[in-house]
Amino acid sequence: MNFDKEFDASGLACPLPIVKTKKSLADMASGQVLKVVATDPGSVADMAAFAEQTGNPLLSSGQEGGKYVFFLKKG
Amino acid sequence: MAIIATKGALDMAYPPLILASTAASLGWDVQVFFTFYGLQLLRKDLSGIAISPLANPAMPMPVPMPVMVSALPGMQAMATSMMKAKLKKKGVASLAELRSICLEADVKFIACQMTVDLFDFSKADFIDGIEYGGAATFLKFAGETDVCLFI
DSSP states (O other), X not given: OOOSEEEEXXXXXXXXXXXXXXXXXXXXXXXXXXXXXXXXXXXXHHHHHHHHHHTOOEEEXXXXXXXXXXXXXXX | OEXXXXXXXXXXXXXXXXXXXXXXXXXXXXXXEEOGGGGGGGBSOOTTOOOOSTTOTTSOOSSOOOHHHHTSTXXXXXXXXXXXXXXXXXXXXXXXXHHHHHXXXXXXXXXXXXXXXXXXXXXXXXXXXXXXXXXXXHHHHHTTOSOEEEO
């Protein structure tokens, strides 16, 4: 999937992947796509909740090379 | 969201700061009222925040430890440094980092004026950018929130 920016949250534990994803989205334009890579298993549920709460749709959530990969569209 | 933070031990210092920083990231309006031992979380120097294995039977220990051993001098310092090393190794943010994230995200911190006076703390002991107030100050905000937690 194409993306405009990538944030690597590998090695970070709750709540840093979410808090820093929020910061990464801050300077993006509406419609742009952010790729987030994480190793925290809790981020799977958390990223979905974050997307729903903040109105930034989660385009996909999956695993790649033992890591969790998310694509968020800036709302 | 409104949180009352009343505890100053290392383990109990995390939940209010984690929830406050996360809620702020979700775009929520957040205030945290720090009272009694919770005031420790507002001190400039957080290095004194510790955890004790005493009266803490649920704390995972590398070897089973009788209560009498947990009471020995130095055990609290050892448990604290082990816990801090574990937090760092697992990628958990430090208390100072979470606190900065909260302040950057406009979480409002209120120090309980009554307990500041009770313990003879000075405003110079605490970080800048916080407010001082009492129960009515907190309740005025808490009454308008959807989530209110006592930690």
